[in-house]
Amino acid sequence: MKESSVERELRVREKWEKDGTFERSISNREGRETYVFYEGPPTANGLPHAGHALGRTIKDFVARYKTMSGYQVLRKAGWDTHGLPVELEVEKQLNIRGKDQIEEYGIENFIQKCKESVFAYENEWKQFTEALGYWVDMEDPYVTLNNEYIESVWNILSTIHEKGYLYKGHRVVPYCPHCETSLSSHEVAQGYKDVSDLSVTAKFRLKGTSNEYLLGWTTTPWTLPGNVAVAVNPNMNYVRVRQGSEIFVLAESLASIVMREDYEILEVMKGKDLIGLSYEPPFNYVAVTNGHKVLGADFVTDTSGTGIVHIAPAHGEDDYKAIKDNQFDYVNVVDSKGRYKEYVAPLAGQFVKDCDVEIIKMLSKQNLLFDKQKYEHSYPHCWRCDSPLLYYAMEGWFIKTTAVKENMQSNNQGVEWFPSHMKDGRFGNFLDNMVDWNIGRNRYWGNSAKRLGLSRLQ
Ligand SMILES: [Zn+2]
Numbered sequence: 001m002k003e004s005s006v007e008r009e010l011r012v013r014e015k016w017e018k019d020g021t022f023e024r025s026i027s028n029r030e031g032r033e034t035y036v037f038y039e040g041p042p043t044a045n046g047l048p049h050a051g052h053a054l055g056r057t058i059k060d061f062v063a064r065y066k067t068m069s070g071y072q073v074l075r076k077a078g079w080d081t082h083g084l085p086v087e088l089e090v091e092k093q094l095n096i097r098g099k100d101q102i103e104e105y106g107i108e109n110f111i112q113k114c115k116e117s118v119f120a121y122e123n124e125w126k127q128f129t130e131a132l133g134y135w136v137d138m139e140d141p142y143v144t145l146n147n148e149y150i151e152s153v154w155n156i157l158s159t160i161h162e163k164g165y166l167y168k169g170h171r172v173v174p175y176c177p178h179c180e181t182s183l184s185s186h187e188v189a190q191g192y193k194d195v196s197d198l199s200v201t202a203k204f205r206l207k208g209t210s211n212e213y214l215l216g217w218t219t220t221p222w223t224l225p226g227n228v229a230v231a232v233n234p235n236m237n238y239v240r241v242r243q244g245s246e247i248f249v250l251a252e253s254l255a256s257i258v259m260r261e262d263y264e265i266l267e268v269m270k271g272k273d274l275i276g277l278s279y280e281p282p283f284n285y286v287a288v289t290n291g292h293k294v295l296g297a298d299f300v301t302d303t304s305g306t307g308i309v310h311i312a313p314a315h316g317e318d319d320y321k322a323i324k325d326n327q328f329d330y331v332n333v334v335d336s337k338g339r340y341k342e343y344v345a346p347l348a349g350q351f352v353k354d355c356d357v358e359i360i361k362m363l364s365k366q367n368l369l370f371d372k373q374k375y376e377h378s379y380p381h382c383w384r385c386d387s388p389l390l391y392y393a394m395e396g397w398f399i400k401t402t403a404v405k406e407n408m409q410s411n412n413q414g415v416e417w418f419p420s421h422m423k424d425g426r427f428g429n430f431l432d433n434m435v436d437w438n439i440g441r442n443r444y445w446g447n448s449a450k451r452l453g454l455s456r457l458q
Contacts, residue, residue: 013130022135029072037063039136041078041144045089045118048128056134063135077141081118082446084179088384090114090445099180107444114445115145145446165400170330172317173438175392176382177338177351181443182394183382190383194376198356201258201306201371202363203248204230207278212240212247214279214294215258215370217305219377221359222352223312225283225344226333227292228323231309234272234296238307239265248370249274251307258306258371271307272296282368285344291328314393330393338390353388396440405434 003011016022037059042052067073090113091097094105102110126138142149160166173182200221203213216230232238237252243263250258252268277294299318300309313323314332323330333344340347340355346362347355363369380389401408409431417423 009131013133016133025067025135026072026074029067029070032070032072035063035066035071035073037073037075037136038142039076039078041080041142042125043080043083043085043118044122044125045081045086045120047121047124052128053132056129056132060132060134060136075136077136077138079118079122079141079143081115081143081145084181084384084443084445086114086118087443087445089120090117093117098178102444111445118145150446160399165403167398167400168395169398169436170320170393170395171398171436171438172313172315172320172391172393173396174380174389175338175394176385176387176389177336177392178385178387179382179443180336182392182396182438182440183389184438187383188380188389191381191386191389192378193381195379195388196374196376197379198360199305199373199375200224200356200360200363200369202282202310203368203370204279204282205368206249207280209247211245213249213370214274214277214308215248215250215306216308216310218310219375220312220315221356221363221372223315224310224359224363225285225340225347226312226314226331227281227283227310228288228313228328228331229291229293229295229311229326230279231295231297231300231311231322232271232274232307233298233300233302234270234275236271236300236302236307238269238271238274240267240269241265249308251302253302254305254307271300282363282366283344286331286333288329288331291323293328295322295326295328297322315391317391320393332393334390334392338387338392352390394438394440396438399437399439401434401437405431408434 039059040055042048063073063075087102087110090110091102094110094113096102096105129136129138144150157166174185174188175182197219198221199217199219201215201217202224204216206212206214214230218224233251238249239252239255241248241250241255241259241263243259247266248259248263255263255265274294275296279292279294281288281292294308295311297309297318299322300307311319311322313320313328313330314334320330333341334352335341338351338353339349340352342348347358350358360369360372381387382389409428412423412427412431415423417427422428
């Protein structure tokens with residue numbers, strides 16, 4: 001009778017095991033040139049899936065090819081035991097949620113639970129690996145929670161520090177207010193959802209006038225209590241227009257769309273003529289010594305809005321940079337859980353993303369609402385917990401990867417990619433758009449190998 005594929009698989013596995021074929025493929029090449037392979041470590045607190053089968057197959061045939069070419073191919077397995085997935089799994093197990101409850105449970109105890117959970121599926125992984133015929137030394141793996149491994153990471157960091165590439169900075173990052181951690185661009189890309197939000201055109205009254213306003217536009221009304229400036233494009237044309245008893249300033253090219261009808265143009269000027277003008281902010285919850293002025297910024301365009309952009313330094317990368325460049329005050333009215341801080345009195349403690357409507361009502365009460373519009377857009381949500389993300393300025397540690405950008409770009413050109421479009425496509429684009437690498441994660445259970453890029457092949 002013909003042998004079935006399952007029978008054949010078992011027969012070959014048994015023979016490999018009995019003969020020690022994998023071990024002998026290494027021992028009988030003693031003295032040959034080595035080709036060392038370190039497993040991009042998977043996380044053993046979850047079950048393997050089809051993606052792992054694909055990755056392991058690809059890794060295996062590279063190692064086999066090198067073995068057949070005569071190299072002694074050492075293949076070390078690894079386990080990534082750190083990172084948020086572990087914490088989330090333990091949170092689920094203990095039926096707790098978020099930092100407060102973790103701290104109530106006790107950090108030491110929590111970490112102990114994390115340690116216990118990381119090898120929950122080690123046996124399933126071993127079986128899976130053997131069933132695939134994937135040759136790797138699982139008897140002597142490297143494990144990210146072992147001190148030798150941790151020391152090697154410290155060593156890498158210290159080398160980076162010696163080169164002057166490690167720094168503490170502030171950066172506006174995509175941030176999950178529930179997990180209380182920033183997310184990498186790769187993580188952000190996993191959680192986009194179509195949602196409907198409100199954009200607002202607010203009236204920023206020019207100081208020394210009773211009826212003259214800059215029309216500032218924002219797609220995130222909840223950031224208005226943190227306003228520090230408004231931005232114009234120095235090279236664009238702006239107009240002063242009269243409508244009824246009020247005078248407004250906005251981009252010339254957008255005037256007919258924003259004002260609609262019954263307005264009269266009083267004056268045309270350049271954006272740079274507006275720079276430095278002072279205005280009354282719509283909300284007065286924070287004291288700003290340097291700010292509440294018009295600044296010039298090239299990122300302001302006339303493709304939408306009013307050509308005048310509301311600036312809240314804690315919630316936009318461009319905003320943050322503009323404030324720094326102009327040496328205006330930095331303010332952040334939102335706490336680490338995404339709620340308004342106490343001094344934003346009427347809204348204190350509320351989740352900011354839920355407050356757009358309330359903010360609009362408050363503007364309207366003060367006669368500072370010019371217009372509001374519903375718009376549909378794709379907004380990032382946390383891939384782990386589904387919370388809408390916020391752009392949030394966080395203090396953290398960064399590796400200055402941009403300092404070696406050109407080096408990496410030219411190295412990439414020397415790599416033979418399969419498929420070849422990856423070289424200038426996905427990977428090339430990633431290198432072209434590189435930003436400094438925020439390696440900090442404000443969590444409890446260590447840092448992961450992934451953070452240090454050691455598992456690209458996982
Ligand atoms: Zn989250």
